[in-house]
Amino acid sequence: MDAISFEVAKGEIVGFLGPNGAGKSTTLRMLTCFLSASEGTAKVAGFDIYDDSIEVRRRVGYMPENVPLYPDMRVVEYLRFRARIKGLGFRETKRAVSEAMDICSLSEVDKKMISTLSKGYKQRVGLADALVNKPDLLILDEPTNGLDPNQIRQSRELIKRLGERHTILISTHILSEVEMTCGRVIIIDRGEIKASDTPQNLIRRLRKPGAIMLEMSGDAEKAKLKIGGLVGVKEVRQIDGRTDWATFSIATDPHVDVREDIFDLAQKEKWKIRELASRTASLEDAFVDLVQKAPSSQKAGPQEAEKDESNPVESDT
Amino acid sequence: MRTFLILFLKELRSFFLSPLAYVLLALFTFLNGWLFASMVNAMRLRVSARSLIYNLFESGWFWMGFFILFPLITMRLFAEEKKMGTIEGLLTAPVRTSEVVLAKYLATVVVYVIIVLPVFLFFPIFQMVTGEEAAFQSGALWGSALGILLIGFFNVAMGTLASALTSNQLIAAMLTFVFVMLHYFLGFIHNFGIVPGSVWSDSLTYFSTKEHMQSLTEGLIDSRPIVYYLSSSVVLLSLTHHVLESRKWRV
Numbered sequence: 001m002d003a004i005s006f007e008v009a010k011g012e013i014v015g016f017l018g019p020n021g022a023g024k025s026t027t028l029r030m031l032t033c034f035l036s037a038s039e040g041t042a043k044v045a046g047f048d049i050y051d052d053s054i055e056v057r058r059r060v061g062y063m064p065e066n067v068p069l070y071p072d073m074r075v076v077e078y079l080r081f082r083a084r085i086k087g088l089g090f091r092e093t094k095r096a097v098s099e100a101m102d103i104c105s106l107s108e109v110d111k112k113m114i115s116t117l118s119k120g121y122k123q124r125v126g127l128a129d130a131l132v133n134k135p136d137l138l139i140l141d142e143p144t145n146g147l148d149p150n151q152i153r154q155s156r157e158l159i160k161r162l163g164e165r166h167t168i169l170i171s172t173h174i175l176s177e178v179e180m181t182c183g184r185v186i187i188i189d190r191g192e193i194k195a196s197d198t199p200q201n202l203i204r205r206l207r208k209p210g211a212i213m214l215e216m217s218g219d220a221e222k223a224k225l226k227i228g229g230l231v232g233v234k235e236v237r238q239i240d241g242r243t244d245w246a247t248f249s250i251a252t253d254p255h256v257d258v259r260e261d262i263f264d265l266a267q268k269e270k271w272k273i274r275e276l277a278s279r280t281a282s283l284e285d286a287f288v289d290l291v292q293k294a295p296s297s298q299k300a301g302p303q304e305a306e307k308d309e310s311n312p313v314e315s316d317t
Numbered sequence: 318m319r320t321f322l323i324l325f326l327k328e329l330r331s332f333f334l335s336p337l338a339y340v341l342l343a344l345f346t347f348l349n350g351w352l353f354a355s356m357v358n359a360m361r362l363r364v365s366a367r368s369l370i371y372n373l374f375e376s377g378w379f380w381m382g383f384f385i386l387f388p389l390i391t392m393r394l395f396a397e398e399k400k401m402g403t404i405e406g407l408l409t410a411p412v413r414t415s416e417v418v419l420a421k422y423l424a425t426v427v428v429y430v431i432i433v434l435p436v437f438l439f440f441p442i443f444q445m446v447t448g449e450e451a452a453f454q455s456g457a458l459w460g461s462a463l464g465i466l467l468i469g470f471f472n473v474a475m476g477t478l479a480s481a482l483t484s485n486q487l488i489a490a491m492l493t494f495v496f497v498m499l500h501y502f503l504g505f506i507h508n509f510g511i512v513p514g515s516v517w518s519d520s521l522t523y524f525s526t527k528e529h530m531q532s533l534t535e536g537l538i539d540s541r542p543i544v545y546y547l548s549s550s551v552v553l554l555s556l557t558h559h560v561l562e563s564r565k566w567r568v
Contacts, residue, residue, distance in 0.1 A: 029405075032409040033408075033409060033565075034405055034408060034409050034564070034565075035564060035565060036565040036566070036567050037567070038567055039567075054411045054413070055411075057409055057410060057411040058411040060409070062405075062406070062409045064402060064405045064406060064409075066402060068401050068402030068403040068405060068406060069403065069406075070331075070401075070403055071401075072331065072334060072335060081323070081327055082406075082410070084323045085320055085323050085324065085407075085410045085411075085412055086410055086411060087320075087411055129406070
């Protein structure tokens with residue numbers, strides 16, 4: 001990890017985004033006091049991760065990558081054990097565990113051995129473990145890794161709901177996940193912060209000029225020339241022309257929509273149109289763009305402090 | 318203390334929830350029972366100047382079992398958690414590393430005691446069955462029990478360290494095996510080309526498990542092995558602690 005610096009304010013859901021090997025897990029492990037940085041420090045809920053490691057760990061619920069669990073324990077047994085070592089009393093433990101199992105819908109598997117559970121259930125056991133002692137901050141390392149689409153949707157819903165009660169820091173390399181759940185995204189690559197903003201702002205800032213797809217029948221060569229002559233069109237590329245139908249990808253200047261012009265043109269020239277659609281760039285494109293640039297070509301400086309005084313996380317590693 | 322107890326009980330349960338402890342208990346008792354019976358037989362056929370207790374604990378067969386027992390009960394302690402990744406959950410919970418080390422260590426010592434306990438029941442049972450008055454002297458029995466306990470403290474500490482060093486249980490087991498065996502065979506060092514009576518021979522023999530056991534099985538309770546085993550165990554455990562904390566060292 002290079003020098004990175006960021007803050008998470010109370011109540012935020014922050015997505016920690018980066019390609020594999022970018023240093024997401026390493027950063028999270030530092031915040032949970034599992035690893036340490038050679039320089040710098042971080043504060044969680046006002047406690048230093050080195051000086052008050054135990055206090056920090058009391059306030060953080062952590063779900064490590066791939067959700068390691070003891071396979072030879074039953075779900076309820078495991079959660080009780082975890083609640084107990086996190087400092088809950090005997091009575092509290094019972095209540096907290098059944099509450100956590102309710103939140104994560106684990107009640108029907110409470111007596112099952114963890115080794116017999118499906119991946120989705122294991123993930124939920126890990127989540128229940130992380131939130132069993134009602135920590136201020138939840139740190140989830142790739143919480144939807146390896147789940148099927150249905151389970152991913154469920155766990156997203158769950159994370160959104162948890163965001164009402166906890167501050168959440170999620171690491172992931174899945175963009176749509178961040179787009180849907182997080183209020184803010186921090187993109188890191190090769191140990192550096194590349195961007196930190198709301199998903200909407202990031203898309204707006206990083207969106208590339210759109211492209212228009214056109215599928216039509218008629219004289220392809222002539223069409224290419226005519227469309228190329230329209231105002232705002234930068235490039236016309238024929239993708240496919242094996243049949244009577246030709247497909248074009250038309251690059252335009254940003255914020256210019258030439259679809260109406262193309263339609264008028266088609267009427268005039270008596271072309272038949274099967275498809276005329278605008279393809280906008282997604283966050284994914286923006287991300288790929290950002291991450292593939294050479295190191296240090298676009299380096300974000302230290303992020304300015306959030307307004308909230310009671311910052312649960314403040315990292316400067 | 319509270320956290321220690323929770324971790325200790327969890328560790329103990331995981332021994333007895335898996336078949337490992339039962340299998341070891343059964344096999345170890347069977348092997349030593351057989352050994353005991355053949356010792357008695359041998360002493361019936363040939364007069365021995367030594368007591369039954371001395372002969373049993375002096376026997377290489379008895380130690381063979383020990384060389385295997387220690388690796389088997391200690392290898393999974395940390396290596397398994399490292400392999401499965403559960404160590405991350407464990408050490409990011411608000412627990413002290415020293416509590417984790419002690420809980421795992423003492424739970425294993427308890428398992429060890431349970432496994433070797435039947436051996437000490439052989440003697441009273443033998444006396445009850447045969448009505449033989451002189452089957453054993455209680456001093457020798459307590460002395461050897463103390464020896465076996467001390468060796469347990471020491472070797473389990475070694476196994477705990479070996480397990481913390483690697484995420485591969487086999488490597489941990491082999492490290493412990495070699496260590497336990499070497500420590501015992503130091504007593505035979507003069508057979509390996511080192512002149513008996515030389516400084517080397519004497520000082521190495523002085524560390525040997527075999528040497529300590531001999532005086533203890535004669536009922537001679539010497540404070541030196543007690544101090545030696547307990548202090549070495551403390552050193553090994555603190556090394557284990559450092560090994561686990563080393564991931565957090567800041568250069």
